[in-house]
Amino acid sequence: MNHPTSTLRFADILRVGSSGPRARKSRTALSALGVSIGIAALVGVLGLSESSKSDLLDELSLLGTNLLTVEAGQGIGGGDGALPESAAASIQRIPTVEQTSQVIPVDATVRRSEFVDEGITGGLTVVGTDGDLVDTLNGSVAVGVDLDEYASSPYPVAVVGSVAAERLGITDLDQPTHVQIGDDQVQVVGMLDEFTLAADLDRSVMIGIDAAVAAYDAEATPSTVYVRVEEGRVDATRDLIAGTADPENPEEVNVSRPSDVLSAQAAAESSFTSLFLGLGAVALLVGGVGIANVMIIAVIERRGEIGLRRALGATQAHVRRQFLTESVLLGILGGGAGVVIGILVTYAYAATQGWRVVIPWIGPAGGFASAIVIGAVAGLYPAMRAAQLSPVEALRS
């Protein structure tokens, strides 16, 4: 004999599964909230950390990771804070070195004019440099020209670092502008942009090395040599530099890589990211427990409906599917809202920081997928309870 069977169309499973959430809209919103907060946190944290990291890495690749800073250290023998006069030239002879620039200290103060008291230095220093220093550091000239434009000038000229310009009250060079260095008035021919990899130069006023030696009796022994190395040969070259710069006291030479600071910063942000991701995952878990809770209450409250549906011909499987669908739907709602909120937060915060927005696809895709899985897992037990309810028992409410 051909027995009649009970059939629920696929579209009807969705219709029936969404009838509960549709009938109780505010409860639906509240029960999806936990998951949406968790997903928003995950998407936002991933988006923001990627955006900020990519910002750092953009900066890093612009400046290059192949710059080394060579400084005279305070050795055991009480070094005088200077490298040998020949240091830059010797380093330049290493085949993998592309470019060097040196900085020598000048024992003079810099003031806006001779009428300003000599004691007020504003924390600024005067240094002598090579004409190609800006080039070596991947820096740039904000206003005016670089020192090497005046390399053949008989008069000393100066360029000022970004902080120095500010402290000296120099905003433009539209009029011929002078500063008082020691006893002399020196014309300012250029203002520099910020050096990300050599912040101390921002507080300096730079004159040519020849002028420094001639006019201010400066020793031609550099305090710092900046070295641009062939890409990919940085570590090997770094090991050679100390011995080359000061063969007699190589231990008094400090060689560092300024870009390491930025890399370390990016790494530090990664570890913060893990922390926040962990918190987001906890929020997500709590959200899942919230959905399970709401579903268990729904099954208890809707015993009558369950009994009715069984009387109308629903099988246990149909009831199970109805409540599973409902729970997955809550997950989808929470996940969808969370992804949207997370992306909006990323865009909003990145805009305030001037970052280029990078949203790794794993955030929205993984977040949405895990919301669905959480909805399904949270609904498993309540749906089973609903299906196992006997029709008679369910109708006795």
Place this chain on the structure above:
Amino acid sequence: MSALTQAARTETTPPHSVRAALHMRNVVKEFPGSPPVRALDDVSVRIDHGELVAVVGPSGSGKSTMLNVMGTLDRPTSGIVEIDGVDTASLPDKHIAGIRARKIGFVFQQFFLLDGMSTVDNVTNGLLYQGVPPAERHDRAIEALKTVGLGHRLNHRPNKLSGGERQRVAVARALVHRPAFVLADEPTGNLDSKSSAAVMDLIRELNDLGTTIVVITHDNAIAEALPRRVAVLDGRILDDSGRPS
């Protein structure tokens, strides 16, 4: 009205007259406990297509248990329950549910309407588990609501209707799929006397059109007005007036 009349005619054509709409033989239903409660004790009853039967008895006599077993909502401890010629004893849940979806309509004292959806949608639920496509469900639900006199209440929420109107929606839901029989457990139990009379009039009207209906009641006045009465006491059939000739 036309669809229902048609449905009723289909159900009363010859194949049905040879096999009963419902046939219970030596049914026993015990509930576990110490001692176990024997709610149905060797009950045999046959209800043919087109009948209108009252099951009457005092509280606790086993009426609801009988309806649950008749409607396959509960399985008997022993005995045979045949629905429209099909023995349900060995059927798995899937097929039992199929029998409820196609052969049986239920009306309950507490209506069991879903307040989250309109009256039409409540009635379409009567066709949901037969896999009838939505558009056809909708048309047939409207037809059934017209039959019970609620053609003007299609899009109301059940909680905006009177008790009598709600029970009529439930009746429409019980017949929309043209079942072999309708089981009504105290259908007037929650209604005032006027609505109660209206619902009973509707039940008689539907029976006149050919629908087989079993009404459970503890109200003798209601039972007396129906063509056949089965009196139940302590889980046994005390008296069966039989099918009027």
